[in-house]
Amino acid sequence: MICKQLDVRCNKIRGRAVTALATLEGRDVLLCKPQTFMNLSGESLRELAAAFKVPPDKIIVLFDDAALPAGRVRVRRGGSAGGHNGIKSIIQCLGTDQFPRIKLGIGGPDRTREDMVDFVLDALDGDSLSAIGQAPDIVRAILRDGIDKAMQKYNTKGDSQEE
Numbered sequence: 489m490i491c492k493q494l495d496v497r498c499n500k501i502r503g504r505a506v507t508a509l510a511t512l513e514g515r516d517v518l519l520c521k522p523q524t525f526m527n528l529s530g531e532s533l534r535e536l537a538a539a540f541k542v543p544p545d546k547i548i549v550l551f552d553d554a555a556l557p558a559g560r561v562r563v564r565r566g567g568s569a570g571g572h573n574g575i576k577s578i579i580q581c582l583g584t585d586q587f588p589r590i591k592l593g594i595g596g597p598d599r600t601r602e603d604m605v606d607f608v609l610d611a612l613d614g615d616s617l618s619a620i621g622q623a624p625d626i627v628r629a630i631l632r633d634g635i636d637k638a639m640q641k642y643n644t645k646g647d648s649q650e651e
Contacts, residue, residue, distance in 0.1 A: 490550065491519055493624045503535035513631040518542075527573035530581030537582065544587040548630055549578060550623050556593030559619050563626060563639045564589050588635050590626050592619040 491498035491508055498508035498519055505520040518540060522532035537547060551574055556562060566586035569575040579585045622642070629638040 490620070490623050490627075491521075493621070494519070503539060504532040505536060507536070513628050515631055517631075527577055529574045530577030530579070533578055534581040544582045544584050547582075547587045548627055549575070549587060549589040550592060550627070551575065551589065552594045552620075553591040554594055556591050556595075558593050558595035560593035561619050561622055561626065561642050562591040562593075563630070563635065563642050564591065565635050565639070588630060590623060590630075592623060594619070 494510060494512070496508045496510045496519060498506050498521065500507050501523070502520070504524050505522045507518055507520045510517050510519055518536065520532070520536055522529040524532050533547065533549075536542070537544070551572065553562075553570070553572060555570065555572075565588060566584075568585060569579055575589070578587070626638060626642055629641060633641075
């Protein structure tokens with residue numbers, strides 16, 4: 489969806505991910521969508537980071553977060569996985585929790601496993617799609633202005649700046 493928003497064809501397989509090379513804000517970037525299970529996405533990212541010699545602090549991870557209300561976004565410099573198994577995998581595989589990330593709020597049911605399984609397999613609602621729709625602008629802001637300014641702009645009042 490983000491490649492489509494950026495008008496980039498994401499269709500080359502590298503490092504167990506669908507990828508595309510693009511230029512954003514005057515910088516060459518590699519967009520990737522791991523094709524592993526979500527809780528193994530760090531393996532794909534580790535392979536790509538090694539192949540392209542990209543340090544973790546230059547990797548921007550975008551992910552949906554059921555713990556964040558639908559439509560909300562949070563930009564972080566780094567920090568814990570917050571219970572997200574995909575982020576846990578990335579932290580483990582990169583050996584650090586210090587990589588920029590954009591949390592895209594999709595809301596979610598109370599935390600019973602069955603409810604979550606049904607929820608993540610269901611279609612996204614309009615608020616969730618709104619958060620996802622902001623992703624390209626947030627990535628551009630990070631590339632253009634840096635993580636701190638992007639955090640100031642996109643994190644809502646009351647959110648802590650670090651997690």
